[in-house]
Amino acid sequence: MQPLLMIKYGELGLKGKNKNLFIRQLVQNIEQALAAESALPPRQVRSTRGRIMVPLLADTELPLLRRLLSRVFGIYAICPVQTSTKELPIIQKTALRVLEQTLPEGGEFKVESRRADKSFPFISPEISREVGNYIFDQTGDKFTAQMHKPEHILQVEVRDEAAYVYCGSWPGAKGMPVGTGGRAVVMLSGGIDSPVAAWLAMKRGVTVQAVHFESFPFTSERAQEKVFDLARVLAPWQNGELKVHCVHFTEIQKAIHAACPEEYGITIMRRFMFRLAERIARSTAGLGIYTGESVGQVASQTLESMYVINEVTKMPVLRPLVGFDKEEIMERAKQIGTYDISIRPYEDCCTVFLPAHPKIKPRLAEALAMEEKLPVKELMDEALAASKTWLATPEGVKQI
């Protein structure tokens, strides 16, 4: 019978009345991930009780399907399964075939069974025992049982529509299906941290749009190119699309530089960034701002700085990296595949605007007083008017 990939979803199964909403979104995301790959022929993704089934049309598809599905949040595990009719002898035969494929040289194993269809005449332990006995009868001493610390578990699941046998699975990306967690913006600088923050936002099901601040001619176009390349890496985790808003920040930088004491430059700059991020979030139905900040990393990431900077917005500012060390963030960035892009030497802020000694404990009253000298609203309107929005997909980036 037809081989399948059986998708298990972890946390979703624990949801209450909204469960179906989450599952429908996950099915849709899986379909989208597969449809984006033109090399794959179309197929029907089915949702059954507690599982999602993706047909496997040829064994050669396995690596590609595995790669695509491993980037869909909400999947707990991916199991390549063999289907059987719900007759014990057929299940036994199928189980033996699966075990022979997994352990061609023989070895230790254990059978575990689940009986989702309670009308099946054998209960779970009986199924395991019957399958195990059959295998020993057929193969002599090629396989041995290992009940306590089995390396290989031969799984039998008897469900309403059929029985499934598999041995081993691949871990999924876990998290929640993108599209179930609302919308937000993420401030994407091009550094190591912010792409990881974006990824963690997506992981909890949030659909994000990126906001990038460019200061041409004080920064190079290559700094923006870096952000586009990061967005292309992140897009597959979010149904293949990530919008990037590039805000023209130069005039604001110049105005701050001209009007404010150097040591407060970063504080005021960050306040502008959060205000702009909030404006973009509002215009795109976003309800939060994600950043890659982690307490204590740089001058603008002390609690004192965050307090003064955060004051400009009432929107939730979400900092998924807040408890991470730099090393942990780098490790994650490498896993996601953004690290090598992030370490390219093009910086998103020119040294011209970087004070030698930024204030690490700025005071709100002082910041407010300084901003009184600046036409805050006009500067923001101008910056947004000169902004451009791009759509990043794995294939490329185009302006929209």
Added chain:
Amino acid sequence: MQEIYFDNAATTQVLPEIADMAVRMMCEDYGNPSAMYGRGLQAERAVKEAREQVAALIGAQPQDIIFTSGATEANNMALRGGMKARARRGKHMVVSALEHQSVIQTVRAMLELGYDFDLVPVDTNGRLNPTVLQNMMRSDTIMASIMLVNNEVGTIQQIPELRRAIDAKRSQVLLHVDASQALGKMPIDVGELGADLLTASGHKLHAPKGVGFIYVRPGLRIPPFINGGGQEAGWRSGTENTPGICALGLAAKLAREQMGTRLEQVKQVRATFLQGLKDLPGWRVNGEGADLLPHILSVAFDGVKSEVLLHMLEEKGLLVAAGAACSSRKDTLSHVLRAMRMRRNLIEGTVRFSFSHLNTVDEAERASQLVCQAVQDLRGII
């Protein structure tokens, strides 16, 4: 907005007739020069002609020219091959501190093979002093690598004089001359220079990227650099890049024929541009005290970050190169300008303008206005 391209030391626009030549070699005379039929012979003849043209440009014999993928490969071949050829006499190289990375990184990598090198310092104008060079040489020095024209500043080294200084100290030392920036822009004669090895690329001379050559003095045998089917007299195997080679050949021919008029044009462009900067305060030409190739003009502006200036000029349609990236990291500062002992803030304010005969006096005038404006604007901000 008509773009002004003042970055000809980075690469040049391919001339239409040269591009036509490359297309012809790809679409019509596409035979493999090694093939035995007529179409192969046709290609072989075209490569032969190109070799003659390149040889003529540097006063060499055609059989002494080996085509490569560019100057970087040629420099690798010259240094590695030259050192191997002389390995019995020693292991030490003297290398000018101004050399291109394709030389400096190669000799660095060669440390692992047991070779050794010293960088020869230059004066504040970027000149090598013959006595200093002699003093850096050791009893096991077997090679010197000195570029004819520096790519960042345009300094012309007095190669014949340096050659004499080398010979006076020790005999049979090989001299490698990187002529990438000089080729076709000033008269070059390998005999007069005393070069044993000379390297250059095509794309600085209006030929495409991906082709260059090495000249090897007659009688000097260096081991094959790339082994294979024995092309390029066995020194550099691989099916000949006939489109690139023939384009380079034509570029060499045109450069030789037009050297005088081209040089005149470039001098006028440079003079006009410098004239236009006259009223702008706070700048100087780097390396001014030495002989400079008119094609390259390195200017240090006070109170300016070169990368920012570069992008401001780019916005106005003027393309130039910067002496430093706008970064807090020290390693982005030019090693050439550091070797000339320039102060950090001047290096950070250095922009390179490099001209070709395709530039016009009108462009030079407009460019100088753009530069004056941008520098003043930038000084107002920083």
